[in-house]
Amino acid sequence: MFMxxxxxxxxxxxxxxxxxxxxGSVSLTQEPVVIRLNKDEFRIAFGIxxxxxxxxxxxxxxxxxxxxxxxxxxxxxETRHVNYTMPAEARRTITVDRQFFDTxxxxxxxxxxxxxxxxxxxxxx
Numbered sequence: 003m004f005m006x007x008x009x010x011x012x013x014x015x016x017x018x019x020x021x022x023x024x025x026g027s028v029s030l031t032q033e034p035v036v037i038r039l040n041k042d043e044f045r046i047a048f049g050i051x052x053x054x055x056x057x058x059x060x061x062x063x064x065x066x067x068x069x070x071x072x073x074x075x076x077x078x079x080e081t082r083h084v085n086y087t088m089p090a091e092a093r094r095t096i097t098v099d100r101q102f103f104d105t106x107x108x109x110x111x112x113x114x115x116x117x118x119x120x121x122x123x124x125x126x127x
Contacts, residue, residue, distance in 0.1 A: 028052045028062060028124045031094060034117040041111045042104035048119075050095050052088050055124065059090040062124040068117050070103040072110040078103075081120070088124065 031049030038044055048064055064084050071077045086097035103112045 027054055028060075028088070028122050030119060030122070034066070034119065036114045036117060038114075041108055042102050044101050044103065044114055045098050046084075046101060046114075046117060047096060047098045048084065048086070050086060050088065050097065050122070051093070052095070052124065053093045055088070058126065059092075060088045060124040060126055062086050062088065062122060064097070064119060065121040066117055066119045068101070068103065069115040070112050071115055072105060072112050074110065076105055076110075077115075 029051050031051045035047040035049075036044055037047065046066075046068070048066075050062075050064075052060070062085070064086065065081065066084070067079055067081050069077070069079045080103075082099065082101065084097055084099035086095060088095050103114065104110050
């Protein structure tokens with residue numbers, strides 16, 4: 003007697019999961035690109051792939067962590083955010099974040115060791 007209700011619930015859950023997969027998601031096209039501008043100033047470029055949601059526009063945020071060191075051995079990890087907009091009908095876009103990494107402005111030559119992307123969001127404007 004309970005079997006039809008269970009099957010109905012399973013069917014609804016499966017339909018919701020299929021709809022979420024069909025809606026698509028965003029991802030990076032490649033690893034972030036780090037560009038050094040001077041001793042402690044960097045640009046971090048993110049290529050964003052949104053082929054699954056190409057018919058819709060969205061606004062999103064990339065939360066990422068940067069591991070960096072100074073020339074005298076000081077190491078730090080910082081979490082940062084950068085926003086982006088995916089235009090309607092676009093399959094890819096790019097966003098670039100400007101960052102300074104140093105313990106004192108311009109006091110050291112710093113190196114970005116690694117950029118880890120923690121989360122990418124995309125929601126309707």
